[in-house]
Amino acid sequence: MQSIYAPRLRTERVIAAGRVLLAAGSLFAIGWDPSALIKHAATAYSLMLGYFGYSLLVALLVWRALGNLRLPGLLTHLVDLGFFSVFLYFTSGPASPFFAYFVFALICATLRWQWRGAVWTAAACLAAFAGVSFYFAEVLADPSFESTQTIMRVLYMLVVAGLLSHLGRHEQRTRQEMTALATWPPLSPxxxxxxxxxxxxxxxxxxxxxxxxxxxxxxxxxxxxxxxxxxxxxxxxxxxxxxxxxxxxxxxxxxxxxxxxxxxxxxxxxxxxxxxxxxxxxxxxxxxxxxxxxxxxxxxxxxxxxxxxxxxxxxxxxxxxxxxxxxxxxxxxxxxxxxxxxxxxxxxTREVAAAEERMRLARDLHDGILQSFTGIGLRVAAIRRQLGSRNAEVEERLAELQRLLAAEQRDLRFVLQDLEPPSQAGSDSSLESRLATLVPRVEQAWQLELVLDAVRLEEELPEELAREAYFLVREAVLNAARHGRARRVELRLAREVDGGLLLSIRDDGRGFPFQGQFDLATLAAMAAGPRSLRERVAARGGDLLLDSGPAGATITIRLPLSPEEKPQ
Missing domain, CATH: 3.30.450.40 (GAF domain)
Structure with missing residues (x-):
């Protein structure tokens, strides 16, 4: 099916009806006064009678058709042009009153093929009319030939062809615009x-x-x-x-x-x-x-x-x-x-549904796992008090277990606070506000110094990018505190020229088990480094550079403005 629908069947029916009326009217005109209009009355009348029968047959086939037409439009158009040229010759040539047939052919071509049909049919009609005019003027030397009349008819045909070409072009453009308006691409988040x-x-x-x-x-x-x-x-x-x-x-x-x-x-x-x-x-x-x-x-x-x-x-x-x-x-x-x-x-709607689901999950975690951790911690503390100092090794292991439970509780509380909507968490959704809230929480929970150096953004970041950047920073800082035993973490935030975001997290901890500089692809191939950070950055289409040494580690992350801007 063509992308631009053309009502071909209806067009052919209109043309067939016009052809029948034109042929019937011509028969009537010839029969009314043949001597005043034509020199070859009998031949012209026979031609018109045959054309009238042809027009009736075509009209019958077209009007009975329900789907594909058996007669192609180009074939009937060529038959019409051929008959009009011959009939023009037998009816006084360039002075024929049936010159209007060519106008009918121009209109039919415009209806069928828009402006292109009008242009090519006009060229064919002008060639046929010029040939008949030359034959009458030069070969037959017809004394009734009038050059002024011939020139005016040529000019008339050119003007009509130009107007019909414009009409066909306008109709085609309108149809294309209607098709484009009816086929808008889907848009969703x-x-x-x-x-x-x-x-x-x-x-x-x-x-x-x-x-x-x-x-x-x-x-x-x-x-x-x-x-x-x-x-x-x-x-x-x-x-x-x-x-x-x-x-x-x-x-x-x-x-x-x-x-x-x-x-x-x-x-x-x-x-x-x-x-x-x-x-x-x-x-x-x-x-x-x-x-x-x-x-x-x-x-x-x-x-x-x-x-x-x-x-x-x-x-x-x-x-x-x-x-x-x-x-x-x-x-x-x-x-x-x-x-x-x-x-x-x-x-x-999706954000509201996701927020409700996060709140439900936060309540379940708080009432379930977090309370269980609290209960386990209390039982471990009770066992330590009962043992006292009778078994130093067991007491040390219980103390280590208590510290692990406390650390897991802190991490879980961070997760629960991040699951809350900004209005309930007590801050807005901007990245700077979230990081400003994160700093005292991390410093109090892990007894470290977190230095935030954020170049104030001229424009707010998109919500999706701000949220993703916050989770990356939080994950990197907690990893430095938990696994790197860092006492100081420096965080730098800056907006790049292309609108992306540059994050730098530097700590003074023990670093990673490996040393050197590694990019995202190398870390993925080694299956080393912070897995969560790698996956988040890769999903966003960003870049990650990890520099690890005995005096600490530095993680540099570049995030594009939108995930689609990932370089190829």
Missing amino acids: ATGGAGFRSLVEHAARTLRAPQLVLSWRRGDDPRLTVLRYQDGTSSPVASTSGFAAGLAPPELATATFLVPDAEREARAPVLLHRGDRLEPWHGVALPAGLRELLGAGPVISVPWRGQLASGRLFVGGRPYADADGLLLAEVVTELMGARIEAALLLEQ
Whole structure:
């Protein structure tokens, strides 16, 4: 099945009905006054009678067909052109009143094959008409031949062919746009950034836009997500500082508008789309960051607002930047906004379900394993008191068991606190806030010094990246305290130029059983190093470098902005 549906059966039925009416009308005209119109009345009448029978047969076959047509449209089209050329010869040549047959052929070709059919049929009709005209003027030297009439008919055919070509092109483009609007790609949280990029690319193809920028934010969250489409691909924009002043001026916050030229915006008025009119507005409508992304040329901007998010679509470089383009851009923006809104709603539902499941698990662990550890610890303490100092070796082993139980209890309490939602844990969900809460907990539990050196981020990290980074830091710090016996751990956090995150955890402990520098691939091949860290970093598409020595270890982790940005 073709990706663009063409109603061929209905088209052939309309053409067949028109052919029958044209043939019947021609028979009537010839019979009404044959001498005034034609020189070969008998031959022309016989030809028209045969064509009328042919048109009835084709109409019968077409109207009885329910599926595939037995007669291809190209065959009947060639028969029509051949008959029209012969009939033109027998009816006064270039002065024939049946010149309108060629117009009928042009219309049929446009209905069947859109603008391409109109162009090729016009060429065939002009060739046939020129041949008949040359024969009558030069070979027969017909005294009734009028060059002015012939030129006007050629001009008339060219104009009709041009108009029909435009109509066919417009119909084909409209059908393609309707097909694109009806086949939007699915979007869900599971597809991640790739799903949003696919959405932007489909919108650009629908709008035939070489450049496109989609920006949105969730609710009252100041963080802005910006995706840019250019040269057939889309990618996230790392820095959104150019949009600090907003996506549009306050007076245009809910307006659809057209900027004739982004580079010379101040010289020409911005056109606001209100109802079915375009009204001028003077001022700067585009943010500075957008002009850098889209460059010169016309820009269409359409806002959208949902319950969970709002944003604006910017379309640049579109060849048809007019009222029709504004209407199509509004439809595309509404569809994109609905897809994004549905994906965010599904993500929110999943987050609520996951939070409830974490809380249930935390309660079960607290009431189960944690209470069991507490009970076991009390029983071990009671046994130690009963033994006293009668058996120093047993007493030392019991003391070691108590320390192990206490350490496991501390680790389990860390897990339980991390399972709580940010509102219950007493902090917000930003990475810096989580780490600031982690520092005193670790220092109190393990009697070590944890130094946090975080370069303040200009923009908040995505929630998924912040949560993943927190778990990596916590795991590395606890490993240094538990296994490395570290007394001091230095943690550094910085945002990279491409938007990713750089983590460095350095301790003064015993290091790992092996010494040297090892990257993620080497550690995986050796099956050595912190397994949990390796798996988390690899799943995220990041890099890990471990430097171990007798004076401690340093773990450097680089995390991309999104998992899809893993280098190949």
